[in-house]
Amino acid sequence: MSDASKSLRLYNTLTRSKEDFFPIDPRNVRMYVCGPTVYDFAHIGNARPVIVFDVLFRLLRHLYGQAQVTYVRNITDVDDKINARALRDFGDEIASGKLSLNEAIRRVTEKTAGQFHKDVAALGCLEPTVEPRATEFVEPRPDGKVDMIFLIQRLIERGHAYVAAGEVLFDTASMPDYGQLSKRNLDEQQAGARVAVDAHKKNPQDFVLWKLSSPEEPGWDSPWGRGRPGWHIECSAMSAAYLGEVFDIHGGGLDLIFPHHENEIAQSRCAHGTETMAKVWMHNGFLQVEGQKMSKSLGNFYSITELLETETFGGRKWPGEVLRLAMLMTHYREPIDFSVRKLEEALKIANDLITLGSQYPNGVRDTEFLRVLGDDLNTTEAIKYVQTLRNKIVHDVEGAFGSRLRFCLDVLGFEHQSIQSWTSKRAASAGVDIEQLRETINNRIAKRLALIAAKNWADADRIRDELLAQGIQLKDGKDPVTGERITTWEVKR
The missing domain is CATH 3.40.50.620 (HUPs)
Known part of the structure; x- marks a missing residue:
């Protein structure tokens, strides 16, 4: 590995300056x-x-x-x-x-x-x-x-x-x-x-x-x-x-x-x-909650457990991936305003990136991403860079950008996230019984596939649209081994 690939600059509080990092x-x-x-x-x-x-x-x-x-x-x-x-x-x-x-x-x-x-x-x-x-x-x-x-x-x-x-x-x-x-x-x-x-x-x-x-x-x-x-x-x-x-x-x-x-x-x-x-x-840097210093007397004091498991903040539970991304969207040395609005923004970004990145099981090293992140752990710019990769995947025939996206997500701490586990977490955070939801959706998918097989396109599309209106998006594809039509789903809200 070349020295250039190990480029890392960190802000040192002791010297009040950003310095090249060379380990002892x-x-x-x-x-x-x-x-x-x-x-x-x-x-x-x-x-x-x-x-x-x-x-x-x-x-x-x-x-x-x-x-x-x-x-x-x-x-x-x-x-x-x-x-x-x-x-x-x-x-x-x-x-x-x-x-x-x-x-x-x-x-x-x-x-x-x-x-x-x-x-x-x-x-x-x-x-x-x-x-x-x-x-x-x-x-x-x-x-x-x-x-x-x-x-x-x-x-x-x-x-x-x-x-x-x-x-x-x-x-x-x-x-x-x-x-x-x-x-x-x-x-x-x-x-x-x-x-x-x-x-x-x-x-x-x-x-x-x-x-x-x-x-x-x-x-x-x-x-x-x-x-x-x-x-x-x-x-x-x-x-x-x-x-x-x-x-x-x-x-x-x-x-x-x-x-x-x-x-x-x-x-x-x-x-x-x-x-x-x-x-x-x-x-x-310090953390505020909705623009105020976190304090039990102000009623804005939240434990990690509360945010993950109860509906005390913004009326819903928040997946750990969303809490993590919300933190990383602000540079670590800057103060952060922890708000429902920021979590909602993080939820949209996480859903987009994790849903797409989960399709690429193996990541390919992205040196440009490491350079961006290596500039004093600049997660703000690193996330923006990941979003540019996401936009390039549409025109990516060979999957190179997707594999690089997977690598970047892994380094940021979203590694090995499957679409199934992510969908389950999103459903649970919205207060949905995931097992009941899975059974209901799988039954609707089976019925839709039967309608497609019978070339009843109108009723098949109606099931797809009804599920979408409920926040469930279907995605059709082919089994890579058998070539048969398969349908996956995810919670979109």
Whole structure:
């Protein structure tokens, strides 16, 4: 494969510029993305980074080879929000002694993590190469991989952390260039600080690496007492465990730049003595719902599950393919207005492309598409390019454009979609009993074929037109083996 075919430019938040991407080791391209904190079902805003970096994962595998890309996306299963949810949901059982807090926490995290996996699979996302859980990386591991207690100890030994009032805190003043990612100057932050500074902190910006746990809270034994890790140290440990001290790409939402990613960089660099943690930092833009910030108080807060399985948004269920396409129609760095109108537009485009693309089982590599998508993951222009291919298929005798369309759809995450499965999803989203619908339509098709065989064209056309009026479009063709007339159908609305 030529270097030109691997052309990829990515916007780096660290440098505020678009740069040519060259992996540290082309034999192992490494990417880390912050995953969910599993205290509640993931909302539609959480879906955006999962979809965005799934496309990047797919693109990297096409450019460098499937076996040469390592994608790590963590699960945060230790957090004060999780503790609070466990007490809310299982308070009576905990009080009566039927459940320990740790058991209740496990129930919360297992349920929400399981639903997350189900949701993102419905959105067409591949599983990451590795999906570590934070609780598995607190204490020293039998396999010797980096853990949180080890990192904290190293930060103390190197003069970048200190113990105060039962906590271990990172000393931001010990890192002269702290704030590079968010472009926040430490001196300016201190001079303009309006928040009360905890008495045990050296600086207002110092953040927790380890905090003590009460007997009622989950905790692990450590050199500083029984406690639990701070949020930021988790990702520093898990990324180092699987990707090394320095890796290629770190991704997440725009809201994570500060403090989470800034503090990850500080911990990792100071613990390992490196100049950087990741070469490229990528962040997707914010999401609004119908022009407003998503908020439970405004009644516009939707989980992925709700959108997939209930009629709470726009009066209908939405197939995962439609939710995915609606996200990809806006460039990942731009803010997105998630609206019924956008979903309806995505539904029309998805129906058109998937219906056509499903006719071509094997995709042929399209280097122009990879070039367009490789310009900072420009899914907006990539989708437009796919639509131009769709328009050329009408005049495509040999099927070349159709095979290229299939390839493009696969890279975007609509791979191996059959017309039957797509039609079933569309019918289900419209509140139709698909089994009953299939039986009814197949009976009408059989009757129509009998009428055609009897050359009763008028009644055959009447059945076709009646079905079309009901949103069912028939398509006649020939069985490639027997040469017999066959009829397929799809839901058009």
